[in-house]
Amino acid sequence: MAVGEEAGPWVIGVDVGGTFTDVVAVDPRGNMVTTKTPSTPDQSDGVVDGIEKVAEKAGGTLSGMLSACPLIVHGTTVATNTLLEYQGAKTGLLTTEGFRDEIEFRRAYKESVFSARLQSPYQIVPRRFRIGIPERLDQEGNVLTELDENAVRQALREFQKEGIEAVAVSFLFSFVNSEHEQRVYELVQEEAPEMFVSLSHEVLPQxxxxxxxxxxxxxxxxxxxxxxxxxxLETRLRGHQFEGELFVMQSNGGVQNVVQSGKFAAGGLLSGPAGGVTAASFIGARSGHPNLITVDMGGTSYDVSVIENLEPTVTTESWISRYRVALPMMDIHTVGSGGGSIAWIDNGGALQVGPKSAGAVPGPACYAQGGTEPTVTDVNVFLGYINPGHFLGGEMKLDADLAEKAIRTNIAEPLGLSTVEAALAISEIVNNDMSNAVRFVTTQRGFDPRSFSLLAMGGAGAIHAGRQAEDLGINTVVIPLQAPVFSALGDVAANLKVTELKTRFERLQDIDLEGMNADFEKMEKTAREKLGGGDVVRQFEAHRYVAMRYAGEVHEVTVPVRSRTKRITALNMEATLSDFHALHERLYAHKDLSQDVEILNLSLDLIGVRERLPMEEEAFAAEDPAPAKIGERNMYFSEEPAIVPFYDGSWLQPGNLIEGPGVIEQWGTTIVVYPNQEALIDAYRNCVIEVKQMESGLQTGWNT
Amino acid sequence: MIEAQVAYSKLEAVSREMGERFQRISRSPLIAQDRAFAAAVMTSDMELAAQHQLEAGHLFALKESVAALFDYFSFDIAEGDILLTADPYSGGTQAQTITMAAPLFYEGELILFPVLRAQMADMSGEYPGGFHPDAFEVWQESVRVTPLKLYKQGVKQRDLWNFLLANTRAPSVLEADLEAMHACLQTAQKQLLQLNGQIPAEKMENYLEEIFQYTRQQALRELPSELEPAGQASVSFQADGEPLAVAVTIQQIEDGLHLDFSGTSVQTNAPFNMTRASAKAYAVWPLIAALKEEPSLNEGLLSAFTFTLPEGSLVSPNLPAATAFSGIITGHFTAEAVMAACHDFEGTRDIDPVHGPGPQAVLFPPIGTEREIEPLFLIPGYPRSPEGMGPPALFGGRRLVSAEELEVHYGFRMTSREWKEEDGGMAVSIQNDGQDVMMNILMPEAANRYYGHVERTMENPFTFTRSAAEERFGTGEEVTFYYPGKGGAADESK
Known part of the structure; x- marks a missing residue:
């Protein structure tokens, strides 16, 4: 396919991960070109390399593709890596006098309550750069103490002397009255205009x-x-004739322009995983799976999220690199189980897997880079699930003997097991850990995993998904065709989105609907100013939410407002209240219609809906997958080996049906179809595995 | 062992999820914010299968309260019964703490069943919240709820329910929390039934045996085993000026540790007495905190310890001795004594000492002025952990109250919360912007060591160095809570 009359203009999604930069380019007719290229220290190098690679695959040039491209959506790890590696700007904090240590107190939160040895996180704002400013507002925003402008100026001059590059300003009750913070912004422009400024009433007005x-x-x-x-990055892309818009994937599942993404960098944390969840929602809509549990198994971690009725669940309780980020973010639960997780025997003789990982270097033993400890990847190679000659499409050769030796010497012999028994045991433990993570995420939100499909992504996700589905009582597993570049697919599929927040505390019985409507109107106006993207937006949608709780409860539940018009009426609130009771009961198995309900926060998502990503359905071919079969090999699903066929995924056609056991190998993903399972290649070339369920009641997908 | 590990992880998930669900839906900040609860799964043999808790006091009390319930009802327990007790002298710890158990049956046989134990906002007694610094008998602290059936074969016993709600100053809070406990137990019962369908009871029993043995061995491997001669310590403290001491001798025995509290002061006419369950919990908790890996809280761990608790002493008082301060004060000194006795042991040498939560207050409107009083349990700061970060292990999973929420919801304006320059401890100042309220102040006190103090400024200035009852916190007045630090100034360099 060539760039020009037959194809394009291309919309491009680029997701930069730790190892690879993934690129997806789609044109209005649904032609899709994808690639992966190694990530680079300057992420823009990988981005440009990747786009050049897809341009060549499409038969064109980098400039040719970019000159006609209206939109690039980018998922980047720049913000995440900055925080994970503590390599951010030299930062100062101006806060209400008397409260400069709150960031260190963390409300007494400790990752381990038991541990007396746990050390504090690295202080990204050391105490000497935290300055209390005389000023104070009360809960209604009345000024109790005027802002001491001289103190602000003096603090800024101190910061300048210390080489501070960014200043955070967070005053008590600024979410009610932002005048003091806004005045500090003006003073920064006068005293130190070069400093980056982050104002709490703009970042999180709650x-x-x-x-x-x-x-x-x-x-x-x-x-x-x-x-x-x-x-x-924008300068480089413009240098290659790019005249379209550059957007950045946000952790709330929407995208934002470059200006807003730079100003509100915290919104771009974990944008890669958010892209994956967005893609899952997109695939779910196309393939008829509105309720999905997404699982992403990478080298060091296993991410789980839930999509209900095509809407990913959202949380405001994230901790990233031991810092609290209370913005609404896609709710992605991570545990330390990945392909690189090391199996070990503790001093009590119990087999454990992870959380320590072999990482990329030395990596699993089978990488032959000096690693000697057995990892989950070694187990998958030894059991025959991963073809050592076809890892990453054959780009990397694995040493099966080293995998066997690592399992035998470190686990099997010390425990008095055969190597097969040891490998199966490691596999069982890691599958169980991952299933527990899925259970945790679903039951915490009041969902029964059995009413969901499991969507697996990431290099190793599709090897384990079939087993987890059996354990969880899930009937269907979906492995999308684009699994290897899934986050980039999410980038091109995502809509523009701005989330606005406001604290509004009132009892429902005393609700001031006029005031609430005025607040929502103001929030929508602000969101429209921030959203941008006029050239690519087809229509705007505003979704309003109210965080409610039973009077006196500490935790609130966010409920969508039931209103078809801009104005919320008393009837709308009644319906919303009824939804609150139902949601509370679903989440916590408890509701109390007689109890007072109070409102804590309002939130509004303004969505700029883009053209839907076109994807063509293909007609089903014959059921027989034999033309894609490339061989057979020994595999272990139990202690006895089985001879199992394996298929080249790129040769499989829609309608092909593979009866398990079988293995599908494709670039970046291996799919294991276990005994008693069937895999169908659907009309979008996704692999859909149907799982035979055991007798009723034998699964433990908690039915709450 | 691998099958046992897999099965056990599912069981632990039930207790953890039950606890997290309860924390989210409970009405009282004591549970939602201070996490003053425990959630557990018990076996039909009254063994602790798995327990989720963040506050030390429940460690033995949950199991022993359930034992008291089953002893009381003996063979009179049926499907759908919900059993309840709230009595320091029925396996419990201190006033106002309810244990609710939901026995579960499969084909007529008792199988694994869920239990919740939690501190309530108010269950009568002389002062709201139950913390009475001058109490000398248990009834001054709370009504004693000896074992009863709140539900009989699934039917709520309205008379008992009403009795409980009639004996509280905060009936709506208590009712909401009782409902929440019941809802969480029911969900856990469903999960346990499903698990029973997957793993038959007999098999699970064998798995649990393996896991208990493993947990016990793991704990013993790290716990002090080189105490030769036996580690000994005695820690003195004061109860309203009266000197008291917790003495402990720790000895390695054939397969575990024996903690002998002989030499501890006799029980006192003040609320510093610890029930047996409470004494055991605070003795064991610092040892758990010293382990490198968090252990599973189960029968295997508990069985690694045996105790001598002299009857009539502070650590095993006789009815009707008052017990409300046992956790926050005597427990603190018990933990400190245990750590001191272990001090030469390599594993615990670097952890010293174990602070309790430090000064705190219970605020309430003048008694008799309002029908419904929800006391505010205020722990606005914490002692700085000498080693490691944040609050010490005995602080549990409490969350510091947000200054903004304190002002919006309760009308108290926090004017400052920062590290102190002089010793790196914390100082928190709070001003009363609303009506006059009363406060009971609770704090540890010792002759030779500083554990924090409270100052009241403005109209009635006063420095509190020991617990006090019914002190006025008037409109416009400010109270400052001081917590000890690591020593030395707050660290400016990090």
């Missing part, structure tokens, strides 16, 4: 000072790096 100050500080710490990277 009650609870620790959550707000932490998010504001993280935004300041990651902002300058993000801003500089995006400017650099």
């Amino acid at each position: 009650i609870r000072e620790f959550e707000r100050v932490s998010t504001t500080v993280v935004n300041a710490y990651t902002g300058p790096g993000m801003q500089s990277y995006l400017n650099h």
Whole structure:
């Protein structure tokens, strides 16, 4: 296919991961070109390399593709890496006098309550750079103490002397009255205009000072790096004739323009995984699976998220690199089980898997890079699930003997097991850990995993998904065709989105609907100013939510407002209240219709809906997958080996049906179809595995 | 062992999820914010299969309260019964703490069943919240709820329910929390029934045996085993000026540790007495905190310890001795004594000492002025852990109250919360912007060591160095809570 009359203009999605940069280019007719290229220290190198690679695959040139491209959506790890590696800007904090240590107190949160040895996180704003400013508002926003402008100026001059690059400003009750923070912004422009400024009432205008100050500080710490990277990337792309718009994937599942993404860098944390969940929702809509549990198994971690009725669940309780980020983010639960997780025997003789990982270097023993400890990848090679000659499409050869030796010497012999028994045991433990993670995510939100399909992505996800489905009582597993570049697919599929927040505390019985409507109107206006993207947006949608709780409860439940018009009426609130009771019962098995309900926060998602990503359905071919069969090999599903056929995924056609056991090998993904399972290649070339369920009641997908 | 590990992880998930669900839906901040609860799964042999908890006090009390319930009802327990007790002298710890158990049957046989134990906002007694610094008998702290059936074969016993709600100053809070406990137990019962369908009871029993043995061995491997001669310590503290001491001798025995509290002061006419369950929990908790890996809380772990608790002493008082301060004060010194006795042991040498939560207050409107009183349990800061980060292990999973929420919901304005320059501890100042309220102040006190203090400024200035009852916190007044630090100034360099 060539760039020109037959194909294009291309919309491009680029997701930069730790190892690879993935690129997806789609044209209005649904032609899709994808590639993976190694990530680079300057992420823009990998981005440009990747786009050049897809341009060549499409028969064109980098400039040719970019000159006609209206939109590039980018998932980047710049902000995430900055925080994970603590390599952010030198940051200062101005906060209400008397409260400069809240960021360190963390409301007494410790990752391990038991541990007396746990050490504090690295302080991204050391105490000497945290300055209390005389000023104070009360809960209604009345000024109790005027802002001491001299103190602000003096603090800024101190910061300048210390070489501070970014300043976070977080005053008590600024979410009610932002005047003091806005005045500080003006003073920064006068005293130190070169400093990046992060204002708490803009970043997170919500009650609870620790959550707000932490998010504001993280935004300041990651902002300058993000801003500089995006400017650099945009300049490079413009240099290659790109005249379209550059957007950045956000952790709330929407995308934002470069200016907003630089200003609110905290919104771009974990944008890669968010792209994957967005893609899952897109695939779910196309393939008829509105309720999905997505699982992404990479080298070091296993990410789980839930999509209900095509809507990914959202959380405001994230901790990233031990810092609280209270922005609404896609709710992705991570556990330390990945392909690189090391199996070991503890001093009590119990077999454990992870959380320590072999990482990329030395990597699993079978990488033959000096690793000697057995990993999950070694087990998958030894059991025959991964073809050592076809890893990453044959780009990397694995040493099966080293995998066997690592399992035998480290696990089998010390435990008095055969190597097969040891490998199966490791596999069982890691599958169980991952299933527990799925259970945790679903039951915590009041879902029964049995009413969901499992969507597997990531290099190793599709090897284990079939087993987890059996354990969880899930009937269907979906492995999308684009699994190897899934986050990039999410980038091109995502809509523009801005989330606005506001604290509004009132009892439902005393609700001021006029006031609430005015607040929502103002929030929508602000969101429209931020959203941008006029050239690519087809229509706007505003979704309004109210965070409610039974009076006195500490935790709130976010409920969509039931209203078809812009104005919320008393009847709408009644319906919303009824939804609150139902949601509370689903989440917590408990509701109380007689109890007072109070509102804590309002939120509004303004969505700029883009043209739907076109995807053509293909007609079903014959059922027989034999033309794609490339051989047979020994595999272990139990202690006895079985001879199992394996197929080249790129040769499989829609309608092909593979009865398990079998293995499908494709670039970047291996799919294991276990005994008693059937895999169908659907009309979009996704692999859909149907799982035979055991007798009723034998699964433990908790039915709550 | 591998099958046992897999099965056990599912069981642990039931207790953890039950606890997390309860924490989210409970009405009282004591549970939602301070996490003053435990959730567990018990076996039909009254063994602790798995327990989720963040607060030390429940460690033995949950199991022993359930044992008291089953002893009481003996063979009179049927499907759908919900058993309840809230009594320091029925296996419990201190006033106002309810244990609710939901026995579960399969084909007529008792199988694994869920239990919740939690501190309630108010269950009568002389002061709201139950913390009475001058109490000398248990009834001044709370009504004693000896074992009863809240539900009989699935039917709520309205008379008992009403009795409980009639004996509280905060009936709506108590009712909501009782409902929440019941809802969480029911969900856990469904999960356990499903698990029973997957793993038959007999098989699960064998798995649990393996896991208990493993947990016990793991704990013993790390716990002090080189105490030769036996580790000994005695820690003195004061109860309203009266000197008291917790003495402990720790000895390695054939397969475990024996903690002998002979030499501890006799029980006192103040609320510092610890029930047996409470004493055991606070003795064991610091040892658990010293382990490198978090252990599973189960029968195997508990069985690694045996105790001598002299009857009539502070650590095994006789009815009607008051017990409300046992956790926050005597427990603190018990833990400190245990750590001191272990001090020469390599595994615990670097962890010293174990602080409790430090000064705190219970605020309430003047008694008799309002029908419904929900006391505010205020722990606005914490002692700085001498080693490691944040609060010490005995602080549990509490969350510091947000200054903004304190002002919006309760009308108290926090004017400052920062590290102190002089010793790196914490100081928190709070101003009363609303009506006059009363406060009971609770704090550890010792002659030779500083554990924090409270100052009241403005109209009635006063420095509190020991617990106090019914002190006025007037409109416009400010109270400052001081917590000890690591020593030295707050660290400016990090």
